[in-house]
Amino acid sequence: MWKHAPRKSNRNTANTEDRARMLADDIFKHLYPTGKNTLPEMMREIWHKWLTIGIYTRSAAVDNIAGGAGTYSEVMPMFDALQIAKWFLAWAETDESDEAEITNLKLQKLLYYAQGHYLAKNGTRLFVDELQAWSHGPVVPLVYRYFKQFGSGPLKFAEDEEFSWADIDDHTTQFLIDIWDTYGGIAAWKLRNMTHGERPWADAFDRDQRNVVIATEALKRHFESLENGKG
Numbered sequence: 001m002w003k004h005a006p007r008k009s010n011r012n013t014a015n016t017e018d019r020a021r022m023l024a025d026d027i028f029k030h031l032y033p034t035g036k037n038t039l040p041e042m043m044r045e046i047w048h049k050w051l052t053i054g055i056y057t058r059s060a061a062v063d064n065i066a067g068g069a070g071t072y073s074e075v076m077p078m079f080d081a082l083q084i085a086k087w088f089l090a091w092a093e094t095d096e097s098d099e100a101e102i103t104n105l106k107l108q109k110l111l112y113y114a115q116g117h118y119l120a121k122n123g124t125r126l127f128v129d130e131l132q133a134w135s136h137g138p139v140v141p142l143v144y145r146y147f148k149q150f151g152s153g154p155l156k157f158a159e160d161e162e163f164s165w166a167d168i169d170d171h172t173t174q175f176l177i178d179i180w181d182t183y184g185g186i187a188a189w190k191l192r193n194m195t196h197g198e199r200p201w202a203d204a205f206d207r208d209q210r211n212v213v214i215a216t217e218a219l220k221r222h223f224e225s226l227e228n229g230k231g
Contacts, residue, residue, distance in 0.1 A: 081129035081140040099185045106188035112138035120223035131214040133204035137195040
C-alpha cells in the first residue's frame with residue numbers, strides 16, 4: 001500500500017481543526033466499528049474539542065531575559081503517538097528485510113526509542129502521549145489498545161486506514177528514518193530486553209503498581225547520555 005514512500009515528504013500542513021477531526025474519526029472507527037453515529041453529537045464534539053486543544057494546539061511559554069538578551073520557550077509536541085506508530089507501520093512495508101515485520105511489542109519499543117532520541121536531540125517530546133512502564137517494557141497505552149486486536153502477530157493496516165506521508169514534516173520524517181535504520185532491523189524481543197536494561201524503564205517499573213509513567217526528564221537524561229556516548 002505504501003511502497004512509494006518518499007525519503008523526504010512535502011508536507012501539506014492541515015490546520016488544527018482538520019487534524020483533530022481526522023484523529024477523532026480514526027479513533028471512533030476503531031472503538032465503534034458500526035460508525036461514529038452510534039454516539040451522540042455532543043460526545044463527538046467533546047472529543048473534537050479535546051483533541052483540538054489537548055493534542056494539536058501549540059502552546060509556548062516565553063520568558064524575556066533581562067535586557068532582551070534571549071528567550072526561553074517550550075512548545076507542545078505537534079504529533080500524537082498514533083500518527084508516529086502509523087508512520088513506522090507504513091515504512092516497514094517498504095522494507096523487505098527479514099526483521100521488518102512489526103508486532104505491537106516491537107512498535108511500542110520503536111515509539112520509546114523515537115521519543116527518547118527526539119528529546120535528546122531537540123529538547124522537546126516527539127509526541128504528546130505518555131510512556132508507561134509495563135512488564136514487557138515501555139508502552140503507549142492508546143497505541144497498544146488501537147492494535148490490540150492483532151495479539152502478538154504482525155500488525156496490518158485496515159483497507160480504509162487513514163494515513164498520509166504528508167502529515168509528517170521533512171525534519172521529522174528524516175529523524176524517523178534514522179530511528180528505523182537504527183532499531184527497525186532488531187527483533188521485537190531483543191528490543192524488549194534492551195529497554196529492560198535502560199534506566200527510564202528500570203527506575204519506573206513497579207511490579208506492585210500498574211501504569212507507572214516514565215518521566216520525561218528521565219528519558220531526556222538517559223538519551224542525552226546515549227547521544228553523547230556515555231550510555
